[in-house]
Amino acid sequence: MIRFENVSVTYDGAAEPTVQGVDFEVPEGELVLLVGPSGVGKSTVLGAVSGLVPHFTGGTLRGRVTVAGRDTRTHKPRELADVVGTVGQDPLSHFVTDTVEDELAYGMESLGLAPDVMRRRVEETLDLLGLADLRDRSIATLSGGQQQRVAIGSVLTPHPRALVLDEPTSALDPAAAEEVLAVLQRLVHDLGTTVLLAEHRLERVVQYADQVVLLPSPGAAPVLGTPADVMAVSPVYPPVVDLGRLAGWSPLPLTVRDARRRAADLREQLGQRDCIALQGRGAVVDVRLPPRGRDQPRRTRSRQQTTPPELLGENPTPRRWFKRRRTPTQPTSPYAAEVKALAVTRGRVQALRHVDLAIPLGETVAVMGRNGAGKSTLLNTLVGLVKPSAGSVTLGGAVGLVPQEPRDLLYTDTVADECTAADTDASAAPGTCRALVSELLPDIPDDTHPRDLSEGQRLTLALAVVLTARPTLLLLDEPTRGLDYAAKARLLTLLRGLAAEGHSIVLATHDVELVAELAHRVVLLADGEVIADGPAADVVVASPSFAPQVAKILAPQKWLTVAEVREALA
Amino acid sequence: MAGAQLHPGAWWLWSLALGTAATRTTNPLLLTLLIATSAYVVATCRPDSPWARSYTAFVKLALAVLLIRLVFAVVLGSPIPGTHVIVALPELPLPHWAQGIRLGGKVTVETLLFALYDGLRLATLLICVGAANSLANPARLLKSLPGALYEMGVAVVVALTYAPHLIADVQRLRAARRLRGRPDTGIRGLLHIGLPVLEGALERSVALAAAMDARGYGRSADVPARVRRTTTALTLGGLLGVCAGTYGLLTAEGGTYGLPVLLAGLAAALAGLRLGGRRSLRTRYRPDRWDARAWLVAGSGAAVAALLALAATRDPAALHPGVVPLVAPTLPLWPAAAVLLGLLPAFISPAPQNPVPRHPALKEPS
Known part of the structure; x- marks a missing residue:
């Protein structure tokens, strides 16, 4: 169906080809997953299928790409529109019209289908994707998962034979992601659609793939194989594969179900080594009490060796950027932030209602919940961007927020200017920010434009800018969006370091694996209300959609990450 | 529901x-009545959609226009000879060339x-345009364009849907400025925000263009060269005819040939448009129908305009x-x-549709 014959793509002005030696075929009716670290050219490969590369992006494509027998060299994207449907990373920039029904019809109108055919297909697609109730809604009012389904539906109505998707679930909460993947699976199974998709969050998609194409590094030729074979050599892999590698299972399990079947021995082994640790973790932390000592249930295994907040001043190996921060504002309150009966109303909608929350110093709290549950509103209220309509927010010191789009925080042309500006803004000593940047991002030259940084680097730069103001409470909104596993690992180390130095961190995130690695406590929000608040292990394990893979595999034992298991086995 | 909606035209x-009616009078009572009429219809008939909120913006704009007109009258004076002096401002001596x-x-x-009467008339006109904007979905109106103008229509629709995105971007960036402890107002703040906002808009436009291309926008049918040439000739000739005809109508000598040339030009241009539509493969999904209600709504407006025009000559x-x-x-x-x-439209057009639940600005960006 989709055939790459020794394809290489060189963009204008680039010395090296972005991808080369791409030679594989996607057979009809298969779901093929394209994986690899950031910047290896996944989007380029996807773009070549729809003809957008090179017709729209410019550059030189060598070799040949054919879709359903049509050569993309001789067919422009618009002439492939009836055989390939493409959905980009951001569904919002995909929409041409403003209501769901019109959007579904748009592609067919361009192709000139007869009105009665259009009418029938719109109805069919509305049912297929479960959008019937939303047909008259304005697209701007839909949630992320709904928008993604509309985007998929809008390319499905012309009945394309192949579907190309770039990170369809990255921005979605776990439930919405499953919704979208269920739709894709249905298309593959029931309609025989060929699907090629790229995704960073492998834990969500790898089990649905018939084949995996791995782009191991920039410019390297892709590796094609069954998911289990490719995962065995891949530099990016989901936790289930990591656990499988650790336990030496072969073939590697790709689903929680497969792994659970093999995990009986592992569970037993772990149970023996650590039966004491299981007790005491079930208790829910009463957040109104002052922070507890290190033996209290709040801590999970991987963080038992971190320094408790009481020892703030005596940390034996303080790194430079934390020392500076501690001196000026030594808060007297045991909390970095205390929220009492908070309510926020915007327009006619109650974004938050009666939220009580206390964030002790040195604690990392993850705020989870579906898209639109009020996570960002809560962070914005903590930092003072949103005024509460009732209740109070008491802060123990300065607060810094890294917004969802870190680029918003950066507005000068070079990293050096950005640092100078940050020093002025925070009235910090000149050079403070640059020192932070040098520590967090060692190889960034002064004259780099923030736009030329990778997602992960940009996030780190924004983080450095925020840290210049020495916040005791650090807020991060969806920090792992668009990050690959390596960038995520670097962020984890960084945030763990900050937490160990006594910073309180609040993360709003959909990334259950990040929460498992990092958070002491998890707060679940639904419709602006707190529906669960407790130690990460308890809250997350109890919820089927928010449980990380390791927790699902090793339940009822409360293990959250492969690192914990590795440590326990060592 | 598309069938139940009134034709945007x-x-x-x-x-x-209604706007035309407003230009026929300067009576503040009548003008206020016109504003009230349009406001009542907007309040009862407007759908709950993003463009429907533009009415308040137009009302504010109208108020601003009124104020500016008053300020000009105060500062620059006016040729109206008046005897009731409210206040005497110091007069600035100007050189003789001024x-x-x-x-x-x-x-x-x-x-x-x-100045108040005059400004109020302009404000009423603006408010009437605002009413149209909030009652009729601009995208649906453009869907009724002839096929040959379709591409232009899409450009306008895209521009229209971008306005809300731009506003959201500005709000987001202003929030980000506040996060860094910088003022988010004032000229400097605006300048700092402006560049990233434009950058973001440009990036989104490029992404949208790619998406539209991949979805078949701009596919065209093969048209024989003869038809293509005829289309060009008809359109260009028609437009020339329209220009010449208009010139003829407006000059004193051209009274005889003006009207026929104008009409012939119009006919040729329309024929050209129709032929040009053959190039486009597009079909329409559930087009709006011009039904009895549409006649009544348009007719009620026309009646107001006609009657006020009549009144203006009579009294x-x-x-x-x-x-x-x-x-x-x-x-x-x-x-x-x-x-x-x-x-009349308030009673015959459908009540506001099912309340759309969430405010878009409130949706957590995901």
Whole structure:
């Protein structure tokens, strides 16, 4: 169906080809997953299928790409529109019209289908994707998962034979992601659609793939194989594969179900080594009490060796950027932030209602919940961007927020200017920010434009800018969006370091694996209300959609990450 | 629901007719009545959609226009001879070449009142346009364009849907500035925000263009060269004819050939458009129908305009209350009743549709 014959793509002005030696075929009716670290050219490969590369992006494509027998060299994207449907990373920039029904019809109108055919297909697609109730809604009012389904539906109505998707679930909460993947699976199974998709969050998609194409590094030729074979050599892999590698299972399990079947021995082994640790973790932390000592249930295994907040001043190996921060504002309150009966109303909608929350110093709290549950509103209220309509927010010191789009925080042309500006803004000593940047991002030259940084680097730069103001409470909104596993690992180390130095961190995130690695406590929000608040292990394990893979595999034992298991086995 | 919606053209005709009616009078009572009529219809008939919120923006714009008109009257004076002086501002002596311009000086009730009437007329016109904007989905109106103009229509639709995105971007970036402890207002703040906002808009436009290309936008049918040439000839010739005809109509000598040339030009241009439509493969999904209600809505507007135009010729004194000498404006009875005809759509067009649950700005960006 989709055939790459020794394809290489060189963009204008680039010395090296972005991808080369791409030679594989996607057979009809298969779901093929394209994986690899950031910047290896996944989007380029996807773009070549729809003809957008090179017709729209410019550059030189060598070799040949054919879709359903049509050569993309001789067919422009618009002439492939009836055989390939493409959905980009951001569904919002995909929409041409403003209501769901019109959007579904748009592609067919361009192709000139007869009105009665259009009418029938719109109805069919509305049912297929479960959008019937939303047909008259304005697209701007839909949630992320709904928008993604509309985007998929809008390319499905012309009945394309192949579907190309770039990170369809990255921005979605776990439930919405499953919704979208269920739709894709249905298309593959029931309609025989060929699907090629790229995704960073492998834990969500790898089990649905018939084949995996791995782009191991920039410019390297892709590796094609069954998911289990490719995962065995891949530099990016989901936790289930990591656990499988650790336990030496072969073939590697790709689903929680497969792994659970093999995990009986592992569970037993772990149970023996650590039966004491299981007790005491079930208790829910009463957040109104002052922070507890290190033996209290709040801590999970991987963080038992971190320094408790009481020892703030005596940390034996303080790194430079934390020392500076501690001196000026030594808060007297045991909390970095205390929220009492908070309510926020915007327009006619109650974004938050009666939220009580206390964030002790040195604690990392993850705020989870579906898209639109009020996570960002809560962070914005903590930092003072949103005024509460009732209740109070008491802060123990300065607060810094890294917004969802870190680029918003950066507005000068070079990293050096950005640092100078940050020093002025925070009235910090000149050079403070640059020192932070040098520590967090060692190889960034002064004259780099923030736009030329990778997602992960940009996030780190924004983080450095925020840290210049020495916040005791650090807020991060969806920090792992668009990050690959390596960038995520670097962020984890960084945030763990900050937490160990006594910073309180609040993360709003959909990334259950990040929460498992990092958070002491998890707060679940639904419709602006707190529906669960407790130690990460308890809250997350109890919820089927928010449980990380390791927790699902090793339940009822409360293990959250492969690192914990590795440590326990060592 | 698309079938139940009124044809957007009907709303535009109705609003423009009310606007035309407003230009026929300076009577503040009639003008206020016109504003009230349009506001009532907007309040009862507008759908809950992003473009429907533009009405308040237009009302604010109208108020600003009114204020500016008053300020100009105060500062620059006006040729209205007035005797009731409210305040005498110091007059700025100007050099002789600026003769005829006055800065400061006496401010009279007559001047202010004249400016108020005049400004109110303009404000009413603006508010009527705002009513059309909030009642009719601009995208649906553009869908009714002939096929040959379709591409232009899409460009306008895209521009229209971008406005809300731009506003959201500005809000987000202003919030980010506040996060860094910088003022988010003032010229400097605006300049700092402006560049990233434009950058973001540009990036999104490119992404949208790619998406549209991949979805088949701009596919065209093969048209024989003969037809293509005829289309070009008809369109260009027609436009030339329209220009020549208009010129003829406006000059004194061209009275005889003006009208026929204009009509012939129009016909040729329309034929060209129709032929040009053959190039486009596009079909329409559930087009809006011009039904009886559309006739009634457009008709009620037209009736208001026609009756006020008639009143303006029959009874100019009542529709243009004088300011010199000062008189209190009276409400002429039958023109006022005529204005009330404009309320008809409020009773025959569907009530606001099912309340759309969430405010888009509130949705957590995901």
